[in-house]
Amino acid sequence: LESDAIARSLTMLLDQWRQQGEYVRIKVLELLFVKGWQNRDAAAFLKISEQQIANIRFAAVKKISEHVRDAGLPIDVFPELKEASA
Secondary structure, eight states: OHHHHHHHHHHHHHHHHHHTTOHHHHHHHIIIIISOOOHHHHHHHHTSOHHHHHHHHHHHHHHHHHHHHHTTOOGGGOGGGHHHHO
8 A cells, every 4th residue: 555655656746747847856766766876976967966956855755745645644654754744
């Protein structure tokens, strides 16, 4: 159930960004979440600031936490999402 909620949330977020042409945001999530890069490494690779990377990560985690909450799942299931939902 939890995996499905996260997958749906990420799919919705990525679809939205794709429709808006926000490909840098998509690249940031791939580098951070899929490849496990640190903010500074992603920033250097994409030639944007670490602050921009941090902002994109924060926005994504916040959106995911909202979708998890809207799906009726307790946010306690995902402690790493608690900060963004506050």
